[in-house]
Amino acid sequence: MADAPRKRRWPLYLAVVLALLAMAGLWVNHQLEPHRLARTVLDALGESQGLEIDFQGEPSYVLRPEPRLVLPNVVARQPGAAAPLLTAKRVEVSLPWDTVWGGDDKVVITRIQLDQPALDLAALSDWRASRPQAPFELPTLTQGVLVTSGRVVGGDWRIHALDLSFDELRPDQPLDVKAKGRFERDALSIHFEGDVSLLRAALASPFMFRATGRLQQAELDSPWTLVFAGDFDATGDYTRLEFANLSFESESPVPTLQADGSASFGETVQFKLEGTMPDWPADWPVLPEPRAAVALPVDFDVAYAGAADLSDPVSLKLARGETRLDATLVVADAQAWLANEERTPLPPMLGRFTAPSLEIEGFTLENVQADIVEPAPASEE
Secondary structure (H helix, E strand, O other), X not given: OOHHHHHHHHHHHHHHHHHHHHHHXXXXXXXXXXXXXXXXXXXXXXXXXXXXXXXXXXXXXXXXXXOEEEEEEEEEEOOOOOOOOEEEEEEEEEOOHHHHOOOOOOOEEOEEEEEOOEEEHHHHHHHHHHOOOOOOXXXXXXXXXXXXXXXXXXXXXXEEEEEEEXXXXXXXXXXXXXXEEEEEEOOEEEEEEEEEEEOOEOOEEEEEEEEEEEEEEOOEEEEEEEEEEEEEXXXXXXXXXXXXXXXEEEOOOOOOEEEEEEEEEOOEEEEEEEEEEOOOOOOOOOOOEOHHHOOOOEEEEEEEEEEOOOOOOEEXXXXXXXXXXXXXXXXXXXXHHHHOOOOOOOOOOEEEEXXXXXXXXXXXXXXXXXXXXXXXXXXXX
16 A cells, blocks of 8 residues: 555656756756847956957857857947947857867867958057957867958058958968958058968968959059068067068059068058069150160169058169169159159159269260159149
8 A cells, every 4th residue: 555655646756857847948048048148158258358249139049069159230349448349240159069168278169250340450459458468379260260341440541341261270280361352541442352371370470472453543443463472470569571572563553573571560660672673664754765775674672661651751762774763752642643644754752863874855964963852743732
């Protein structure tokens, strides 16, 4: 008779177990409700990075085969900042379970996709200055990054329609990045498409750069190709580049040239180019006789040190045989001169010209030395 009460009690035990499972299921579902999950993830990320990260719209997630979170209309800003550091129409992040459970000290992400992101470099610089000094750790992205229709804002210039991608990112391993977009500054527009191959994914590495595009300004519309190899180092306050065997090809009035050089970018910009132009552009001022009839390359030396917007004068040295020009000019003035169909014979510059001899209207001048003082283009007056 003692077994009968036990048999009658098992439905009660089962009901209690089912009730507990149902409560656990409701709790898990509540915790994994898309808005709550997204808010939990973004709050943790924002706190760790000193950012306020928000979104508008309906987020979504899946857990199989691994966690994937999709967020609409994301805005990230430094607390108290007027302008956001980053906005994006859509952000998708996939993570392996090991990263979710914290099973490895290294940050491993499967894939990141950003649709219509906009990055403000001034806000980015302010945020970086607020962060504590810490060793830079590059994450691992096993299936890479995809950026579509992006925008970068940097002072008086913009990059629009930016598409960027790479298949895989592993620290200190080779990395190939593809990108295309449109650079704009005032009336200048440069369309580009190319790729950069790094020997190792790090803040310093040898690399190879290849790109093609079109340069447009007013009536100017010239195709271009740029290829060069180099080394970069972004471990300090300035990003430094050393490059060799640079080859830039275009159509007149934009020159074709080969060069070696260096550059650094930070609060100010410095660069130096030394090389040669195989041919004198047909749309440039006609060379004086007797040198015009002689096929000689033009050696050049270009140097700049000043404001990041290139508003300070550029030093320019040209040598064609024994004929030489030492001058300074402003990039914006030279661009306006190139784009002006009614341009003056000489670009706006200050300089000194020397030649062993010149022929002018039938007269030969020996040991010519002349100072050049050309005003700014009419469009700038």
